[in-house]
Amino acid sequence: MEEILKNAKRVTLFAGHYGSGKTNVAVNYALMLKKAGKDVAIADLDIVNPYFRTKDSAKELEDNGIKLISSEFAGSNVDLPALPGEIYSLVDIHDRYAVFDIGGDDRGATALGRYSDSIKAENNYELLLVINKFRPLAKTPELAVEIMKEIEYAANMQFTGIVNDSNLGEETTAEDVLMSVPYAEEISKIAGIPVRFTTVTKKIYDEVKDKIDNLVEIHLQDKII
Amino acid sequence: MSEKVLMKGNEAIAEAAIKAGCRHYFGYPITPQTEVAAYMSKRMPKIGGTFLQAESEIAAINMVIGVSSTGKRVMTSSSSPGVSLKSEGISYLAGCDLPALVVNVQRGGPGLGGIQPSQSDYFQATKGGSHGDYHNIVLAPASVQEMAFLTAKGFNLADKYRMVCMILADGTMGQMMEPVAIDDIVIEEVEKPWALTGTECKRPRNIVNSLYLKPELLEKTNFERFEKYKAVEENEVMYEEYMMEDADICLVAFGITARVAKNAIVAARAKGIKAGLIRPITLWPFPKKPLLAAADKCKCFISVEMNMGQMMQDVELATRCKKPVYLCNRTGGMIPSPEEVLAAIEKADKGGAQ
Numbered sequence: 001m002e003e004i005l006k007n008a009k010r011v012t013l014f015a016g017h018y019g020s021g022k023t024n025v026a027v028n029y030a031l032m033l034k035k036a037g038k039d040v041a042i043a044d045l046d047i048v049n050p051y052f053r054t055k056d057s058a059k060e061l062e063d064n065g066i067k068l069i070s071s072e073f074a075g076s077n078v079d080l081p082a083l084p085g086e087i088y089s090l091v092d093i094h095d096r097y098a099v100f101d102i103g104g105d106d107r108g109a110t111a112l113g114r115y116s117d118s119i120k121a122e123n124n125y126e127l128l129l130v131i132n133k134f135r136p137l138a139k140t141p142e143l144a145v146e147i148m149k150e151i152e153y154a155a156n157m158q159f160t161g162i163v164n165d166s167n168l169g170e171e172t173t174a175e176d177v178l179m180s181v182p183y184a185e186e187i188s189k190i191a192g193i194p195v196r197f198t199t200v201t202k203k204i205y206d207e208v209k210d211k212i213d214n215l216v217e218i219h220l221q222d223k224i225i
Numbered sequence: 226m227s228e229k230v231l232m233k234g235n236e237a238i239a240e241a242a243i244k245a246g247c248r249h250y251f252g253y254p255i256t257p258q259t260e261v262a263a264y265m266s267k268r269m270p271k272i273g274g275t276f277l278q279a280e281s282e283i284a285a286i287n288m289v290i291g292v293s294s295t296g297k298r299v300m301t302s303s304s305s306p307g308v309s310l311k312s313e314g315i316s317y318l319a320g321c322d323l324p325a326l327v328v329n330v331q332r333g334g335p336g337l338g339g340i341q342p343s344q345s346d347y348f349q350a351t352k353g354g355s356h357g358d359y360h361n362i363v364l365a366p367a368s369v370q371e372m373a374f375l376t377a378k379g380f381n382l383a384d385k386y387r388m389v390c391m392i393l394a395d396g397t398m399g400q401m402m403e404p405v406a407i408d409d410i411v412i413e414e415v416e417k418p419w420a421l422t423g424t425e426c427k428r429p430r431n432i433v434n435s436l437y438l439k440p441e442l443l444e445k446t447n448f449e450r451f452e453k454y455k456a457v458e459e460n461e462v463m464y465e466e467y468m469m470e471d472a473d474i475c476l477v478a479f480g481i482t483a484r485v486a487k488n489a490i491v492a493a494r495a496k497g498i499k500a501g502l503i504r505p506i507t508l509w510p511f512p513k514k515p516l517l518a519a520a521d522k523c524k525c526f527i528s529v530e531m532n533m534g535q536m537m538q539d540v541e542l543a544t545r546c547k548k549p550v551y552l553c554n555r556t557g558g559m560i561p562s563p564e565e566v567l568a569a570i571e572k573a574d575k576g577g578a579q
Contacts, residue, residue, distance in 0.1 A: 018260075019233055019402055050256045050340050051400040077339025077558055079256045134231040134404070136240065137267060168231050168404040 001216055004197055005036045009126045011090075011098045011119055014163065015112065015155065016130035017138045017147045018048075018104030021165040025130055025199060026101035027057045028218040030066050039096040041067035044074060045111045046103035047081035054101050057221055083111060091118045105147060106154035116156045128196060129159045131187060133166040133180040141186035148191060161196035162188055170220070172200075174207035181212060227406035234372040235260035235302075235399040237407065238328055238392065239268065241373035242300050244410040245380040247326070248274035249299040251288040253281060253307060256340045257396035258330035261302040282307040286314030286327075293323040294433040296420025298380055302328035304396070305346050306337060308354075315389055316355035320435025322419075322450070324383035326376065327361070328392040330399035333558035341558025342396030344480060345532035350393045351509040351539070358447050360454050362390040362461065363508040365479040369403035375506070377410040384415040386457055393508060395531065397481045397560065463506035464515055468494070472501025474573055475519045477540050478529035479505050482561060486529045489566035498574045508536070513543040520544035525573050529553045529566055551577055 012029060014022045023046070030042040042061060044054035054061075055074040062068070069087055073080045090098040102112050119125050129148055131138065138144040152158055166180030177200055184195050197214040205217045232240070239261045242250070250269060252262040262278065269276035279285035285301050292299040303311060308329045318325050331346050333339040348354075350363045362382050364375040372394060379390035424430050437443035465483075468490055469475065478486040483504040493500040503519060505512050519526075525548050528537035534552040541550050553569035555561045569577075 018263075019231065019236075049400075051396065052402075077333065077341055079340045132231065134229070136230045136232065136236070137264070139230070168229055169402060171229070171404045 001032065004214065004216070005032060008033060008038070008097065009124050010094060011100065011122070011125035013100040013102055013112065013119075013125065013127045014130050015102035015109050015127065015151050015159075016104065017132070017135055017144065018108070020104070020130045020132040020135055020138065021167060021199070022104065022130045023052070023054050023101050024221055025163055025165050025218065026099050027054060027061065027221065028199070028216075030061065030099040031064055032216075033097050033099070034064050034066050040099060041069060041090055041096055042099040042101065043087050043090055044068070044070040044101050045083065045087070046101060046108060047071070047083065047111050048103040048105075048108045050079060051075075052221070087115065091115045094122060094124075102155070106150035109151040109155040112155040112157065120157065126160045126196070127155075127157050128161050128163045129191070129193070130163045130165050131184060133183045134168050134176070141183060141190055144187050145190050159191065159193055161193050162191070164195055164198040167199070172204065174204045177204060177208055178211060227408050229404045229406050231402055232369055232405050233260050233400060233402050234366070234369045234394060235330060236264045237369045237373040237405050238302065238376045239264035240407050241376040241410060242326065242380070243268055243272065243274070244407055245298065245377040246412050247298040247300050247380065248272070249292045249297055250275065251277050251279050251285040251299070251301050253279055253285050253303065255304045255307045257332055257342070257399050258302055258304040258307075258328070260399065261328060261330070282310035283314065286311040289325050290314055290317055290321070290323060293318065293325045294321070294421045296417035296422060298384070300326040300328065302330065304330045304332045305334050305343070308346065308349070312349075312355035315361065316357050316359065317435050318389050319359035319361070320357060321433050322387040323433065324387050325389050326379050326383055326392065327389055328394065331393065331395045333556070339558045340396065342398075342481065342560060343531050343556065343558055344395055344482065345535070345556060346393065347508065347530070347532055347535035350391050351511070359450070360388070360457075360509055362386070362388055362457060362510075363393050364390065365393050365506060365508050366398060367480050367483045367504065369398075369401065369405045372398060373405055373407045381411070381413040382461060384417075385413065386453055388457070393480070395481055458510040461507060462510050462512050462514070464512035465504040465506060466515065467502040467504065469501035469503065469519065472499050472519075472522070473524050474498065474500045474527065474570055475523040475525075476500060476502045476527045476529055476566070476570070477505070477516070477536065478502060479508060479536070482529045482531055485561055485563055486566055488563035489570060492563060492567045493570045496571070498570055500570050511539050511543060516540060516543040517545065520547040524548060525577075526550040527553050527569055527573055529561060529569075531560060532556050
C-alpha cells in the first residue's frame, strides 16, 4: 500500500462498469491518502446513479477531514444531472490531492469529458478502471475491455491502470478473489495497462495476502438496510 | 452448481425475464427503474430479442398488448408516475385476458413526487388501479434473489391465468446490489390457442378484444373472469412467516419494510417481547388465511409500510378486526428505521394507542 500511495498522482479518477464498486473504492482511496498525511478532497461526478452515492459517506469523510464536493441534489428527491461549479477548484488549482468518483459506463463517464482537457494538460493523473468479475455484463475480459473502450471514448481520456475490485458484496470469499486474478491479468494484457491494486475486505485479507500482489484492504460503505 | 453474480435488483428482473423466455421489452426510462431498460437495451440485441424505448409509457403498454396478442412473453417496467400512464393499457390487457408482466419500482408520490423509494402504489396495484372489474396478480419481492425468482414466476402465472402479473418493488429493491444466482428458472409452457398467430386457412380466426356490444355478454364474461380470480385466490397465495410460532405481536410488512421489520423483531425479542412477521409475497391474492389464524393467537398487529397505511386496511379485513391493527409508517421516500419499528412494537406491547 505504501508503494501505491508514494506513487500517487495528484489526481486519481475511478471509472468503470456500472456497479463495479467505484464509489466504495474511491472513498477508501481518499481515506488512505488522508491517513498517509496528504491533503485530499473527493468529488462525486456520478450523474447517473440515483441512490448509494459518495454522499452516503459524507459523515465519515468529514470526520476524517476530507472535503466532499457533490451535487446538492445527490440523495435528494430530484433527479437532476447537474454538477457543482466547485469541481473546477480541484481541476484548476493544484494544491491538494483530488479523488474523482466517475459515474458508471460510458453514460456516466460523459461528465468527465468536460474536465478531461484540463486534467490531461496538468499531466499528473491516474485514470483507473475498476473491474468486478462478478458483474454479469462484464464477466469476461473481452466484455470488460469493450466497456473500457466505450468509457474512454465518452471521457476523452485513456485509462492508465486497473483496480481489481471483484466481489460479491458481503458474501465474497477468498476463493472468489483468487479466481478473479487471472481475469484482471487478462484485461491488463488486452488493454496494455497494469493492475495497480486488488481490493479485499478485512475478513479475507489475511487469507489471500501472500497470494496476490498489491493487495489493499477496504471497508464497505454502511448499509442502511 | 449455481453461479452467483452481483446484481442490482432492476438488473436481476431484466436477466430473469430473459431467462424466462421474454424476448420483447417495451419501456420508457424513469428513476429508480431505468436499469431494467438499460440492461435490456444491452442484452436483447445480442440474443435476437426486441428492446424498444417507446415514445411514452402509453405507447409502451400498447406495444405490450400487441405482442401479448400473438402469444409471446412480453414485459414493460416503470416507476409510479409511469405506471399511472400505463394503467389504461393494463385494463385493456385484463379486458382481453392477455398475459403480461408489468414491473413497478415504486417511488414517492402522489404526482411527480420524488425519486426515493416508496410503497404508496399498493392500492393502485392490488385494487385494480384502472377502470373496470379486474385484478392483477401482484408479487412483492424482498431481496434481489426474489426479484429474479418472482419475475420468472410472474411470467408463468400470467400465462397460466391469462392475467397481468405485476412485480411491485420499490426504489431500494431496484437499486440495491446483492449476490444472486439466476438459474433454475423453469418455463412453464402453456398452450395459447387464442393467440393471433395466423390461421394459414386451417382454423377459424382468433379475435383479441375488450369491446362487448351486448351488456349480457360483457356481464357473463366478467362473471367467468371472476371465477378465474377465485381459482387464483385459492391456489396462488404466497407468504413467509418469521418467528410466528410463539408471537404475541404480529407485524405485517412486504418488500423492503419486511427486512426492516425482521431486524426490529430480533431487537424486540432481545428485550423479551415476542414479535413475529407475516410477509405477504402475493399482495393480490392477499394471504388472508394465515392472518386470520394469527388473529386468534396474537394480541395485536402492526402494519409496517412506506405509505399512509394502505395495506393496513387489508390486514383489518383479513383479521375481521378481531384484534387491533396499528400502523408504523414513513412516506414520501422515507424508510422506517429498525429503531422506529422497535418503538412501535414496544408501544403496541404496552397496549399502545393508535
